[in-house]
Amino acid sequence: MAEFWTEFLWPLILILLKIMAFVMPLLMAVAYLTYAERKVIAAMHLRKGPNVVGPFGLLQPMADGLKLFIKETVVPTGANPVVFLLAPVVTFVLALVGWAVIPVSDGWVIADINVGILYLFAVSSLGIYGIIMAGWASNSKYAFLGGLRSAAQMVSYEVSIGFIIVTVLITAGSLNLSDIVRAQSGLWFCIPHFPMFVLFMISALAETNRTPFDLPEAESELVGGYNTEYSAMTFAMFFLGEYANMILMSSLAVILFLGGWLPPVAVAPFTWVPGVIWFALKVSAVLFFYLWARATLPRYRYDQLMRLGWKVFLPLSLAWVVLTSVTMYLCGWLPN
Amino acid sequence: MTAFVFYLFAALAIASGAMVVTARNPVHSVLFLILTFFNVAGLFILLGAEFVAMIMVIVYVGAVAVLFLFVVMMLDIHAVTMREGFLKILPMGAAVALVLFAEMSLVFATWMMAPDLDAVRAAAEPPLTEMSNTEAIGSVLYTDYIYLFQMAGIVLLIGMIGSIMLTMRARVGVKRQNPHEQATRPISDCIEIKKVATGKGV
Numbered sequence: 395m396a397e398f399w400t401e402f403l404w405p406l407i408l409i410l411l412k413i414m415a416f417v418m419p420l421l422m423a424v425a426y427l428t429y430a431e432r433k434v435i436a437a438m439h440l441r442k443g444p445n446v447v448g449p450f451g452l453l454q455p456m457a458d459g460l461k462l463f464i465k466e467t468v469v470p471t472g473a474n475p476v477v478f479l480l481a482p483v484v485t486f487v488l489a490l491v492g493w494a495v496i497p498v499s500d501g502w503v504i505a506d507i508n509v510g511i512l513y514l515f516a517v518s519s520l521g522i523y524g525i526i527m528a529g530w531a532s533n534s535k536y537a538f539l540g541g542l543r544s545a546a547q548m549v550s551y552e553v554s555i556g557f558i559i560v561t562v563l564i565t566a567g568s569l570n571l572s573d574i575v576r577a578q579s580g581l582w583f584c585i586p587h588f589p590m591f592v593l594f595m596i597s598a599l600a601e602t603n604r605t606p607f608d609l610p611e612a613e614s615e616l617v618g619g620y621n622t623e624y625s626a627m628t629f630a631m632f633f634l635g636e637y638a639n640m641i642l643m644s645s646l647a648v649i650l651f652l653g654g655w656l657p658p659v660a661v662a663p664f665t666w667v668p669g670v671i672w673f674a675l676k677v678s679a680v681l682f683f684y685l686w687a688r689a690t691l692p693r694y695r696y697d698q699l700m701r702l703g704w705k706v707f708l709p710l711s712l713a714w715v716v717l718t719s720v721t722m723y724l725c726g727w728l729p730n
Numbered sequence: 731m732t733a734f735v736f737y738l739f740a741a742l743a744i745a746s747g748a749m750v751v752t753a754r755n756p757v758h759s760v761l762f763l764i765l766t767f768f769n770v771a772g773l774f775i776l777l778g779a780e781f782v783a784m785i786m787v788i789v790y791v792g793a794v795a796v797l798f799l800f801v802v803m804m805l806d807i808h809a810v811t812m813r814e815g816f817l818k819i820l821p822m823g824a825a826v827a828l829v830l831f832a833e834m835s836l837v838f839a840t841w842m843m844a845p846d847l848d849a850v851r852a853a854a855e856p857p858l859t860e861m862s863n864t865e866a867i868g869s870v871l872y873t874d875y876i877y878l879f880q881m882a883g884i885v886l887l888i889g890m891i892g893s894i895m896l897t898m899r900a901r902v903g904v905k906r907q908n909p910h911e912q913a914t915r916p917i918s919d920c921i922e923i924k925k926v927a928t929g930k931g932v
Contacts, residue, residue: 402731440929440930440931474755474757477757477758477761507780508780508862508864509780509781509784509864512781512784512785512788513784515784515788516784516787516788516791516792519787519788519791519792519793520787520791520792522792522796523764523796523799526796526799526800526803527761530757530799530803538803541803542800542803542804545796545799545800546800549793549796549797552792552793569862569864697907698909701909
């Protein structure tokens with residue numbers, strides 16, 4: 395019995411506690427990201443944004459959450475009920491499982507696995523399923539068109555994201571996310587790989603279906619796209635999943651290019667600040683870019699989106715992979 | 731514990747594999763196929779081959795199955811008409827299964843009967859403590875097997891060019907965008923630049 399306790403039950407409890415310690419702040423971050431989005435966009439539109447519920451409207455996300463909780467979930471008659479209800483769950487779960495390998499500070503990670511970056515890439519490439527399943531199961535033309543657009547868009551941009559990740563891997567010499575961050579202690583990768591950093595930020599917008607690439611839910615032509623038929627809690631799960639994915643992609647950008655938990659310069663006042671604070675600050679800065687893009691840019695046309703992905707980003711990132719590896723090889727900078 | 735997890739993944743893989751061929755709705759079939767891929771990836775992780783497991787998920791689940799799903803959803807397939815062809819295709823399917831089974835048995839039989847072949851198999855896998863398996867794959871793939879690897883790439887390239895050639899046809903009377911022309915329009919034709927005071931708006 396004692397062995398069962400030490401070998402199995404205690405590690406299990408420990409892992410569950412760790413997961414809670416990650417998921418709770420994440421969900422709070424998601425709630426306040428929606429608030430920040432409304433406030434930031436309002437400021438850019440010269441409006442006030444939410445300012446009624448609580449001081450400065452700070453309780454607005456709670457009110458919205460409560461509203462979504464207590465409303466009725468409607469399943470359309472023509473829908474395929476199992477797949478219809480599975481789709482939001484898939485989206486939400488996939489948005490959370492990616493966090494298992496994100497190091498928010500040195501050693502602060504649930505699973506420090508060797509192939510961390512591949513795991514994250516796999517999880518983000520699965521994100522399509524929630525959307526395409528929702529589009530099909532709703533049995534509605536708008537939702538279906540949204541789902542198909544999303545599938546084509548995410549598959550296209552994943553290819554270039556894959557090559558961008560390869561350039562970082564060649565430079566860092568590891569697939570482990572903590573090692574990638576440690577490799578940047580001298581110089582953040584956003585400086586030598588600046589073009590790839592720009593490409594990654596744009597591809598991340600496309601990968602998370604954000605403006606200017608939000609064609610899957612283009613409200614002016616597709617009503618609400620893939621989530622047209624969703625209501626209450628099922629809609630809330632899509633919403634939470636989408637925002638958690640935004641934060642996940644921002645963290646990935648921070649880990650790959652902006653030095654993760656490392657301070658900008660390793661001198662006294664900067665090194666006093668704990669790594670997790672640096673990480674949160676950098677993620678917030680990247681998220682601000684997301685919101686800024688949404689307030690500023692009009693939506694892309696579908697053919698332009700595809701052209702950009704396949705004819706501009708893919709050749710550019712591929713050329714950069716070759717350039718990086720040749721430079722690293724000729725200068726003898728290749729790790730080990 | 732490992733044995734329990736192995737049987738769990740194996741049983742789920744076989745069960746969902748069976749559902750792929752028996753499900754009435756083709757979309758459900760593809761979803762079960764995805765579940766099969768996942769369980770196989772789980773089995774790879776149990777073997778200590780985490781790189782192969784991740785590539786399995788990225789390539790098969792993240793890309794191939796998405797395209798399957800894409801196509802199956804677009805096709806107007808009726809489950810009933812699919813059933814009718816079932817008996818006709820059955821002998822062919824059984825023959826393919828038999829050949830695959832025979833080949834797999836041959837591979838295992840060779841390993842069992844020729845002990846020196848076992849040495850060849852072991853040489854390719856250095857112990858996990860020495861080298862992570864991503865590193866191990868990379869160190870042989872780009873050195874010992876470089877020609878085979880490049881050949882596989884060329885075969886894929888030919889396949890890709892072939893499928894593009896088969897589906898591409900020149901159509902007349904289609905209005906096309908010319909991105910170059912669009913990008914080189916003079917700025918004065920399309921936008922008007924205004925000085926806007928901060929916090930005032932237009």
